[in-house]
Amino acid sequence: MANYTTVHEKSPVFYPEYERKSEARGQTHYCPGCGHGIAHKLLAQAIDDLGIQDRTILVSPVGCSVFAYYYFDTGNIQAAHGRAPAVASAVKRARPGSIVISYQGDGDLAAIGSAEILHAANRGENITVLFVNNAIYGMTGGQMAPTTLLGHKSTTTPFGRNAVNDGYPLRVAETLSVLDGPVYIERVALGNAKQILQAGRAVRRALENQVKGLGFSLVEILSPCPTIWKLDAHQAQQHVREGLSSVFKPGVYCDRTKEAVPRPEPKPGPALTGIPRILGIELNEGASAAPVAAASVDLRIRIAGFGGQGVLMLGQVLAEAGMDAGLDVSWLPSYGPEMRSGTSNCHVRISSRPVDSPLVTRPAVLLALNEPSLRKFISSVEPGGLVMYNGREVPGDCRRPDVDLLARPFTEIADELGEPRAGNIVMLGALLRRIEGIPDASVDRALARVVKTQRWLEIDRKAIARGREVCHVS
Amino acid sequence: MAKQLMKGNEAIVKGAILAGCRGFYGYPITPANEIAEAAAYFMPLSGGVFLQAESEVAAINMVYGASSAGIRAMTASSGPGISLMSEGLSYLAGAELPCVVVDISRGGPGLGNIAPEQSDYFQVVKGGGHGCYRGLVLAPASAQEMADLTRLAFDLADHYRNPVIVLADGITGQMMEPVEFKGEPALPPAPEWSVTGTAETRGNLVSSICLEPDDLERHVRKLEAKYKRAEAAEVRFENWRADDAEIVLVGYGIVGRILKSVVEQLRGFGMNIGLIRPITLYPFPAAELHRLAYHARQFLVVEMSTGQMIEDVRLALNGLAPVEFFGRCGGNVPAAEEIAAVVRRLQAGSHPEHRLETELDEVALHG
Structure with missing residues (x-):
């Protein structure tokens, strides 16, 4: 038997104590077996590995991960439902030296925020998006998500998702990968330890791309939701491996990192004294001159x-x-x-x-x-x-x-x-x-x-x- | 070359950049396009960001992001776009983020038309988004005020950590008038609460969530106290010969300009008329109207709508004096001559509203 030690070490990117009720300060608000905890850990490890904690700004979505800012000792901004990519785009452009992460779920990104993610990707914003896809609305109690599998019974598809009435599961990684803007899109899964290791590598790459200034990266993470799926943690992981992965195939969908040219460092703005000239105006420092006219006109x-x-x-x-x-x-x-x-x-x-x-x-x-x-x-x-x-x-x-x-x-x-x-x-x-x-x-x-x-x-x-x-x- | 002839919409952008605005996020809509177009040209040259958003929804959330990151940020639109921005405005107010939003209002409801109306008053002044919040609202009436009030808007937004809306209309945006700029260009440092991606701001959080009812009530009360402070400190208006007036006209924006010409005309005939032009619509110059009610016999509110600001006038007067109304809408602009006729009838003791329908001339801006 191999001789090994298990080390449960909390990443320094996490707060020592979470912003929660006193009895829960050591634990997350996520359900047992939920994939968000794993995704958070992978993200924290990548931030730590890359040494970018001070520069990192995490944009939290609306959904189960609305409270992602409880955990990450980074700059934090909580955005409206679906709008995180728009918020993140503006943050990155305002602070090009920061590392901006948009962390979103499937309702947030693939339904209400489908316009924002499509256009942020198409603009090739130099941000990193983690898209946690568990094919269900968790926070609101189990309604159909755009990624819910056909036949799946949710509270709003009580007879099972039916393509005629409800359309098809939306494949985000595939959809975005046809655009010219993104440099890196990969779908990973949290179905077992091996998949989780691969997910960790993908998250790290997606962040590293931003550090290098290469452009838009997105990692879609197939993630278990045992509570809503009404499965135990093991069964839920199995469903990720076998159910979700059969419709949403893991893999790299877009990788232009080799040919991508790093964005140039932004130039500092002009001196303030030069602004009037740029605007084509002269500042009037005296009193306003009242119109002077010779005759009454x-x-x-x-x-x-x-x-x-x-x-x-x-x-x-x-x-x-x-x-x-x-x-x-x-x-x-x-x-x-x-x-x-x-x-x-x-x-x-x-x-x-x-x-x-x-x-x-x-x-x-x-x-x-x-x-x-x-x-x-x-x-x-x-x-x-x-x-x-x-x-x-x-x-x-x-x-x-x-x-x-x-x-x-x-x-x-x-x-x-x-x-x-x-x-x-x-x-x-x-x-x-x-x-x-x-x-x-x-x-x-x-x-x-x-x-x-x-x-x-x-x-x-x-x-x-x-x-x-x-x-x-x- | 101290004064330059320029469009109100262009004056807004120049005033904004002088105020230190370095982020503009917008979506095309008539009659506000010149603002985005000027921003697209001047922002990059000034070291700022111009980003054409995929929608007004995205634009206001970009403003949210830029403001979170500590830069002075703005957007501009017209009624239909402001409708889409209402969600974002609520979040900005909830998260106590400063920003400036310009509404160059047009005819509604629905697609309406692109001619000038003042029918966004309820939407902009009373909220539009969800929750107990207010936006501070400034109403320019000239190209000069487009520049000056936009600059003021950024200072107010930072001071109160709240969205400030500049509510103008198609005329004020499209017309050219002489404009002069005063005051050195500003570029305030990032506020200490902002999230800038540095070690110093690492612990900062921008959010509008307060899960516990007690927490949310505390937060809402804090916002309320802030609005009370603004009500005490920020009321602005123009009183034009109203102190001794028997009939006080009340109108904002471009209508205020037309009313001024009505006052001049009728004063020429010896009539005792004056004007209150609210410059801040929230906070509303209620105390000034209340004060005048002790002398004035009656008030006439004129709007390019079917009557929205009149509710605030009535609240301010609280029954002290009768309040009559005259409005045009659909993109029609009331002519000084037709308002003067209404005032004359009022002076003679008849109520204007019953007779208007049959007497309206076509005096559309579009002719």
């Missing part, structure tokens, strides 16, 4: 036309120019699907007093770049207002005696300049002849801010000049 402008006519851009140049002139401004676009289906309009206010409402429901100025827009908004223009229309003539039924109507074929005029798309800016030039309070220099600076290329800037400057002329002729 209160322009309420509505601009409308087809998408592509530069309706929004025209409004933006006006608002920029007004701001440049020391006036308060607002620009409000119509937004959403109609932008993609043809028409577009915006509200612009330019005022020597603070703008109260940015909505222009009674415009003093209407710039209608097409006939439908003229028809739509002409009646809203306040008496004495100005209407500019992109056309040779205002249709008879759109005329109003109490407003100033100016019709010019702005698009055609722009076409003569060589760029029909500058019709909006020709109209702007014409408008500038008719309104007060916005100096030319402000308009020019506004154009320079809004227009992205030198070519267009030159076209637009010509267009403005031309617009002034055509307005003057009237």
Whole structure:
């Protein structure tokens, strides 16, 4: 007979005493024969072997292992049901130097959290997932899990799981292994000592992959649940070996660890003093300057036309120019699907007093770049207002005696300049002849801010000049 | 170049990064997309994380993870997405995790539409998730406030260890106005309770479970005490000519702006009108409304909904003065002119609600 000693040594990764009622501080809350205790031990050993206890952050799920944090003397975060991979993804990205483990059961991972695990795996998050599959909901008292075997009687499949009604046992390791994101997926079992040793190796590898920065690793652990299965511990292990393992075959399903390239160390962020430049802003350290304007201005402008006519851009140049002139401004676009289906309009206010409402429901100025827009908004223009229309003539039924109507074929005029798309800016030039309070220099600076290329800037400057002329002729 | 013309949605991201936010997790939804798009550009450049989540459910749980790990984190969405985030918000509040959530609200219920509404008030201000928790709620009315209140939101979130929601609407998000930024960029260190993967934080636990009833009651009472402190310290509002007003208009966000123009119009005709624009929706400026009720003859609440904030106004006034309501919804924005007409009728002694149905003009933003 071999001469050996049995050593029951608790991993230093476990707390000396567990956060439990005083009489239970030395034992786990898991049932006798449950696989979670073994899985915990394998995880603790791997953490200890790799020397990563201080860096480790364990994300506990909802289910029987909801209290995994009772045991692990590591950083601990308890997540909502199924969401541990989303939580773990963000933790790892926030703290790339940490080692993040998502520990989940089958209901948590394969049912309610199926989206989160699929996408964390597909993103190749550099995290480690331990997926404990005992094919049943334990914590809630024995309901069908997504991994419950066909024919198995659970409290919610009292006649046995029936594929027609309940679908099939979900094979997680196989499903995730078709993705490009993961580097390592293995299914192991806790059916006997040999399987447990193999499980220990897999858990260690999955963690080591993360330490090396290789990417997403998942170990599916087929695990006994004697209490709900109504078996004794031996029978339960046998069921893991023979029942579960026949549907969920142990093995390595994905291994790209050899070709995986370790992720580069994250670069430190920029100095705080550089942040305003990155954001394209200047910090204003003085008192806020109130708008300073020479004259009293209160322009309420509505601009409308087809998408592509530069309706929004025209409004933006006006608002920029007004701001440049020391006036308060607002620009409000119509937004959403109609932008993609043809028409577009915006509200612009330019005022020597603070703008109260940015909505222009009674415009003093209407710039209608097409006939439908003229028809739509002409009646809203306040008496004495100005209407500019992109056309040779205002249709008879759109005329109003109490407003100033100016019709010019702005698009055609722009076409003569060589760029029909500058019709909006020709109209702007014409408008500038008719309104007060916005100096030319402000308009020019506004154009320079809004227009992205030198070519267009030159076209637009010509267009403005031309617009002034055509307005003057009237 | 102290002031820049920018969209409210962009101002939110810039304000957030200046506040030290280094994690944005989001899922596309109109009319909040510009926020995620700006974050996708500026976060990596600023040394932060942008991650497009597979759903709003995942996004809010990423916020949970990032906040647990001690960084300032945020997400942004609109009503349908906020519905999906409600579970996560409850967990964040339960685990006392700070975070900022922006709701650029749109028309509901269901898919509704993408035009502006204020119908997320109940959802955002009263909870939405399960359990006895509150979110602090800030309601910006301009692009400038989008920047300023987002920055404030991060400080409040850290101070109270609680989610803070910036509740805006499609207009405030989409419109461009001059914005200036003040204050040095911040980057607060990880809070001592956070779990950062270091020896110092090894014993830390982030969790919302309290299995024993006595423990959970203690925890809930602790949260309650925190909310009481916020109610005493954090109320913010704009009082616009309301101190001597006979009729006090009450509206938040973009409606507050429209009401201001109504006040100016009607004051021009000699009417004694003022405005209270709540800037914090929770805590609600109840004491200010209560104070004004000793002078004001009546109150008119205007919302882009069928009436949600009005319940808080009524609670605040507790019967001291009559409270009338005018609302538009479905994406229609009340025009200053139609509100002014309602106020005139109110002044003349008739109740607005009975007559509104027949007199509504179409003044949709979408025209």
